[in-house]
Amino acid sequence: MTMTARFKRWDGNRDLPVPAYATAGAAGFDFRAATPEGETVTIAPGARKLIPTGFAVALPVGYEMQIRPRSGLAAKNGVSIVNAPGTVDCDYRGEILVCLINLGAEDFHVRRGDRIAQGIIAAAPQWELVEVEELDDTARGAGGHGSTGV
Template structure:
């Protein structure tokens, strides 16, 4: 199924999100600014774009594996959620988990954005939930 994603460029250095290969889930997001992310610190990076999501969808902002592997840079609130009604500039919170400062450059691919459907649920308060084999076993409870 195909949807239209409207993108508005609001800065002269902004680029349209880019799908590197046909069939890729993510659209690359690009920085419009140069910024140093110091080791152990986070920075908010501007993309210079606004989007209008298709009805019933969200955008998830996720890390790029190359930045994670080469520089220990990741999206701090991964995946960041952009709600359908948001019309502000897309900004990405990047954190440097490495031991050295990393320079983010203009036009650098900084994250990827995945458009996903959103289920709308009706909440039903109850005193009883169905039984499962797992029950309330949490972290590490499967023994694997």
């Protein structure tokens, strides 16, 4: 079964390709920077910037699109996404923006068309949320943050 995510090109971005999978086995598809033509956006160490992608999306009800960092940018430049993974809800129709953060030691430069993030579409059903007096017991219990060891 093939699912469809419908992408709408934002005005002024005819030169950018529709988000696409780089290889047949890729889990995520690439988003590119829709920065102004001929301009370079510089992100200083410790700074963050919202980078437009030039696209909006329509997803089926019950799904979300996760916006994730690209491993190459993280490993080579220390660049990530502030709220990784970011979520695009199925009812959002605005332009997809990626909030990049430079955790590296040098300025990072973003140019139009650079691959800046990857998207993964995942099921996100709405659940019935109820308050209860007690929760069932487990072996772990309330142990958290390192309670199971290194």
